[in-house]
Amino acid sequence: MRGRLPALLSELAERLPAERLAAWAAALRTAEHPRDVVLDRLVEAAPAAGLAVELRRLRRAWQEEAPELPGAALALALDTVARTEMLNAGRSDLVVSGPTSPAIPVRLTRGIAIDVIRSARQTLLIASFAAYGITDLVRELGQAVQRGVLIDVLLDGSTAAARPFAPLKDQIRVWHPAEGSSIGRLHAKIIAADRHTALLGSANLTNRALDENVEVSVMLRDPHLVGRLVDHFRWLVNGSTGLLSPG
Structure with a gap:
């Protein structure tokens, strides 16, 4: 991955609480492409200020930079960044x-x-x-x-x-x-x-x-x-x- 997409995933891993981050990773894991409706359900299931905006930014970067990647690849990257953040916390x-x-x-x-x-x-x-x-x-x-x-x-x-x-x-x-x-x-x-x-x-x-x-x-x-x-x-x-x- 390149461009904005890695940075957006890193920002999500840094900002979202653990339970919300797990929900995002689970939704991405089942999404086949940036426009998959499973991602719309993510916002509907847990509405929060700014969540729809974050999702639009992620979808746009995904579509423009790496549309060939399945959502499972993004979920894996998100999990990896989140685990790295946890290891670095307090260091x-x-x-x-x-x-x-x-x-x-x-x-x-x-x-x-x-x-x-x-x-x-x-x-x-x-x-x-x-x-x-x-x-x-x-x-x-x-x-x-x-x-x-x-x-x-x-x-x-x-x-x-x-x-x-x-x-x-x-x-x-x-x-x-x-x-x-x-x-x-x-x-x-x-x-x-x-x-x-x-x-x-x-x-x-x-x-x-x-x-x-x-x-x-x-x-x-x-x-x-x-x-x-x-x-x-x-x-x-x-x-x-x-x-x-x-x-």
């Missing part, structure tokens, strides 16, 4: 900048930051106290914008951290602590892709922090924890709180 990786040692397997911060950005399909939430340099990360963000990802960047107002993002101008939303708000320094360092993966640790978005400084971070692949983290920062940028403002 974390240690990430470092600076010298590495043989004591523990680690991955380097810059490469992981790029991987997390590339994994986003819908949203990216980024927070950093400082930012400068990082031309490659800004380029990756521009590519994310091109594929339809909505990007929020939260920066501390006491630094010139917004400058590296100037090439993206109105394509992303930049937030700073609101004047007169009760918030102190925005000191968090986070890159969260959708609600499934987050990199968080000590490294600012600077070339030295990503490569040379001794920094330690953790990459989380737990949709429950990452979702709660994203919800917290979405609350911070909610205009009703008066804590962060665009700028």
Whole structure:
């Protein structure tokens, strides 16, 4: 499979609860082609907001990209992705900048930051106290914008951290602590892709922090924890709180 179809199946595996996912897989397993009425019964049996839209997107991609595949092939792919998501849930990786040692397997911060950005399909939430340099990360963000990802960047107002993002101008939303708000320094360092993966640790978005400084971070692949983290920062940028403002 290629194109949009794998991405749509992956999104379904990530979003749907286990019982709904099982129902989708069962319906696909008996469907012979994208227009099979068995898929209509899936929506009728379990109506939910957005379900019909998801089904239309899946059918369209199936018809356009792989009409020769039976539904059983899509069901197998959906089950495989779902099982992979379950295995990865709760998994974390240690990430470092600076010298590495043989004591523990680690991955380097810059490469992981790029991987997390590339994994986003819908949203990216980024927070950093400082930012400068990082031309490659800004380029990756521009590519994310091109594929339809909505990007929020939260920066501390006491630094010139917004400058590296100037090439993206109105394509992303930049937030700073609101004047007169009760918030102190925005000191968090986070890159969260959708609600499934987050990199968080000590490294600012600077070339030295990503490569040379001794920094330690953790990459989380737990949709429950990452979702709660994203919800917290979405609350911070909610205009009703008066804590962060665009700028």
